[in-house]
Amino acid sequence: MAARALGALAAVALLAAPPLLPKYPLEILISILFFAYLGLAWNILGGYAGQFSFGHAAFFGIGAYTSTLLFLRAGVSPWLGMLAGGALAAAFGLFAGYLSFRYGLRGPYFSLVTLAFAEMLRVVAVNAKVVGASLGLVIPSGTPAPSLFVFAGKLPYYYVILAMTGLALLITRGVARGRLGYALIAVRENEDAAEAAGVNALGGKLAAMALSSFLTALGGTFYAQYFAYIDPTITFGPAISIQGLLPAIVGGAGTVLGPLLGSFVLTPISELTRALLRGRAGADIMLYGLVLMLVISFLPQGLMGWRRVVRRPGR
Amino acid sequence: MSGLLLQAVVSGLLLGGVYGVVASGLTLIFGVLRIINFAHGAVMMLGMYASYWLWVWLGVDPYLSVLLTAPAFFVLGMGIQRVVIEPNRAAAEHNQLLLTLGLALFLENLALVLWQGDFRTLRVPYANASFVIGDALVEVSRLVAAGGAVLIALALFVFLRRTDVGKAIRALSEEREGAMLVGIDVARIRAVAFGIGSACVAVAGALITPFFYIAPDVGESFNIMAFVVVVLGGMGNFIGALVGGLIVGLAESLGAALLPGSLKQLVVFVIFVLVLLFRPEGLFGGARGR
Numbered sequence: 001m002a003a004r005a006l007g008a009l010a011a012v013a014l015l016a017a018p019p020l021l022p023k024y025p026l027e028i029l030i031s032i033l034f035f036a037y038l039g040l041a042w043n044i045l046g047g048y049a050g051q052f053s054f055g056h057a058a059f060f061g062i063g064a065y066t067s068t069l070l071f072l073r074a075g076v077s078p079w080l081g082m083l084a085g086g087a088l089a090a091a092f093g094l095f096a097g098y099l100s101f102r103y104g105l106r107g108p109y110f111s112l113v114t115l116a117f118a119e120m121l122r123v124v125a126v127n128a129k130v131v132g133a134s135l136g137l138v139i140p141s142g143t144p145a146p147s148l149f150v151f152a153g154k155l156p157y158y159y160v161i162l163a164m165t166g167l168a169l170l171i172t173r174g175v176a177r178g179r180l181g182y183a184l185i186a187v188r189e190n191e192d193a194a195e196a197a198g199v200n201a202l203g204g205k206l207a208a209m210a211l212s213s214f215l216t217a218l219g220g221t222f223y224a225q226y227f228a229y230i231d232p233t234i235t236f237g238p239a240i241s242i243q244g245l246l247p248a249i250v251g252g253a254g255t256v257l258g259p260l261l262g263s264f265v266l267t268p269i270s271e272l273t274r275a276l277l278r279g280r281a282g283a284d285i286m287l288y289g290l291v292l293m294l295v296i297s298f299l300p301q302g303l304m305g306w307r308r309v310v311r312r313p314g315r
Numbered sequence: 316m317s318g319l320l321l322q323a324v325v326s327g328l329l330l331g332g333v334y335g336v337v338a339s340g341l342t343l344i345f346g347v348l349r350i351i352n353f354a355h356g357a358v359m360m361l362g363m364y365a366s367y368w369l370w371v372w373l374g375v376d377p378y379l380s381v382l383l384t385a386p387a388f389f390v391l392g393m394g395i396q397r398v399v400i401e402p403n404r405a406a407a408e409h410n411q412l413l414l415t416l417g418l419a420l421f422l423e424n425l426a427l428v429l430w431q432g433d434f435r436t437l438r439v440p441y442a443n444a445s446f447v448i449g450d451a452l453v454e455v456s457r458l459v460a461a462g463g464a465v466l467i468a469l470a471l472f473v474f475l476r477r478t479d480v481g482k483a484i485r486a487l488s489e490e491r492e493g494a495m496l497v498g499i500d501v502a503r504i505r506a507v508a509f510g511i512g513s514a515c516v517a518v519a520g521a522l523i524t525p526f527f528y529i530a531p532d533v534g535e536s537f538n539i540m541a542f543v544v545v546v547l548g549g550m551g552n553f554i555g556a557l558v559g560g561l562i563v564g565l566a567e568s569l570g571a572a573l574l575p576g577s578l579k580q581l582v583v584f585v586i587f588v589l590v591l592l593f594r595p596e597g598l599f600g601g602a603r604g605r
Contacts, residue, residue: 127576282427289420
């Protein structure tokens with residue numbers, strides 16, 4: 001009951017407070033929700049299905065590049081491009097997932113193959129002049145046009161990412177409480193036993209892959225529109241894969257609220273370190289690494305796991 | 316054209332030797348700990364900085380610096396294993412992997428904070444020494460690096476075959492419980508393995524400083540190359556790591572000669588994905604098939 005009231009309070013605060021905030025805290029809040037969103041998307045595959053992708057940058061980049069190229073070359077609104085990017089990323093996810101799962105890649109091997117797929121796309125993007133090569137692409141953002149995903153000021157972007165995060169939360173809850181979630185958890189805990197019990201492991205993992213890659217691609221489009229610039233290293237590089245999975249790990253992989261909680265803890269730490277130690281590039285990520293090591297050492301289930309230590313087991 | 320290809324083969328094999336020794340350290344750690352060490356490249360980067368500062372401050376030649384850095388990084392590696400990884404032995408596999416990832420982020424950005432991101436080069440007097448074989452130019456420093464890499468690999472091989480500690484390491488990588496049953500102090504052996512792997516990669520780093528730039532993220536590309544090499548050679552297989560290193564070095568430099576831009580990396584990743592999918596035990600089998 002208390003948890004539900006707290007949740008409602010938080011939701012009201014997230015909806016009502018931002019117009020009152022100055023620019024900088026609003027930017028931090030957008031960052032928090034953005035990484036929470038990526039964490040939620042990763043969590044469906046990495047947390048629930050237990051398939052540790054190290055290459056979600058592939059989907060992120062496909063999303064960012066698809067919507068941007070469709071807009072720049074064909075004038076298609078990024079709102080539509082976003083869905084196209086999602087579809088393309090899901091198709092790529094199914095392709096990569098089918099190959100990997102079909103050939104039985106598990107654990108670290110799956111992590112490595114996803115990393116390799118993302119790196120391949122990065123190398124292609126760096127070399128393809130058609131997509132701007134290493135110079136990247138600039139998204140025109142001078143004149144606000146809501147129908148083209150270009151807004152004046154930060155606030156509208158905040159509500160877009162808030163809506164996306166809310167949607168990802170609802171989808172995660174739907175997955176977690178539904179048949180798919182139980183199948184994924186069974187596969188994660190013991191794939192052979194799950195299959196013996198009649199769970200379609202390949203189908204479940206592919207469904208998680210498609211959903212996770214689709215959502216991640218939408219995040220890529222948001223990034224492109226919000227920052228108005230993309231390049232191969234930002235969108236396809238290992239950094240975004242890592243920054244997307246950390247909130248889920250730190251918050252609690254395989255829990256609905258974990259990625260959100262993780263991002264609310266991690267992102268301000270890195271943003272504040274960056275602000276306080278200006279001129280000391282790297283201090284924020286250094287702290288990130290330290291927090292990651294500490295969380296894994298002392299809260300291996302993530303922050304959501306502390307309740308397990310304090311209260312009853314399970315749930 | 317043939318001159319270009321010959322040049323590509325020569326440079327590929329020379330760089331491949333270095334990949335081989337970086338990967339030997341990684342494969343040793345994998346064989347014993349069963350985790351993929353994402354911090355391997357970061358340790359290499361630290362090794363490169365160690366040799367760099369020894370040169371700048373004390374004028375120690377990078378080749379001689381290994382006499383200091385190898386033992387120091389052996390101790391550092393043991394410390395990492397004892398303090399960071401060993402306490403989490405019981406944790407899930409992916410958590411241990413993330414632990415090394417966290418360590419890599421920490422070390423890399425520590426270097427960035429301490430020494431900034433600018434590329435540094437270590438200008439030794441013999442940096443440009445070279446000779447010509449056929450149509451190919453051979454830089455002496457690259458030849459020394461490759462030769463040193465092969466020597467380290469051989470020394471490692473002999474060490475693992477002939478010494479008690481080496482035999483214990485092999486025993487542990489083949490059968491953990493069996494190793495415990497015959498009285499091997501497995502925690503100590505794991506620390507020693509991590510120490511040797513770290514010393515290897517620090518030496519590899521020192522060997523390339525005469526011709527390679529030094530920067531906080533320099534280890535990243537070597538790390539990914541080492542993953543490719545380790546998978547290609549079979550995880551836990553040392554000879555495989557050396558041969559795999561040569562293959563990857565060759566593929567990369569032939570790719571560079573034949574493909575435009577930085578598409579050479581694509582060749583390496585394509586090989587990587589194909590091996591992962593169709594022969595995840597590596598071209599020569601894993602630790603067991605050694």
